[in-house]
């Protein structure tokens with residue numbers, strides 16, 4: 001995987017840009033050559049790769065969005081294995097992650113994910129793409145509406161557009177800010193990975209927006225914060241338990 005960047009090409013996936021004001025999705029973060037010297041504030045104690053692994057572990061074990069998504073993936077027959085389905089790597093530019101649908105793997109850009117909250121957001125966003133990939137035959141490559149739908153869902157459900165994030169971006173006070181944020185982010189994400197005009201991306205998002213914005217699976221609601229996500233997780237577990245007892 002990590003040693004075969006040629007296999008990537010313009011892939012099927014989605015990624016996150018580091019900058020909060022420009023969270024986009026790349027087709028796939030191009031994987032860099034191995035063996036580059038590690039850099040970073042804590043590099044004398046941990047390598048970027050070790051930090052990435054530790055933050056990922058913390059996210060998988062404690063973040064309610066992620067725990068729900070992992071349960072839902074398992075429930076849909078796509079159990080996630082940390083070592084098989086996640087890869088911490090250095091990435092080009094300010095990409096912070098991506099979902100590589102060709103091998104069902106989430107790439108976490110260890111040189112760009114700067115803290116635990118960022119890791120939580122990236123893993124949640126990419127797991128929503130992975131969930132969509134698991135439950136539906138998503139045509140990531142050629143059907144821009146499929147990509148648009150998953151980007152709308154990821155922006156809507158991952159907390160990317162939570163009020164707190166929006167306040168940090170000084171967008172508060174904007175009427176219907178959540179919908180506006182979701183739409184804008186989905187468009188930006190598509191433009192980051194597809195060589196199409198803004199008008200085509202906007203059209204694709206607008207065509208799917210209503211149905212995909214209202215598709216809250218597997219959360220059952222828009223989880224605006226961790227408390228909502230915890231409730232959603234509890235509801236999902238109860239739903240799961242109920243159906244398994246029938």
Ligand SMILES: [Zn+2]
Nearest residue numbers: 014015025154
């Ligand atoms: Zn995305």
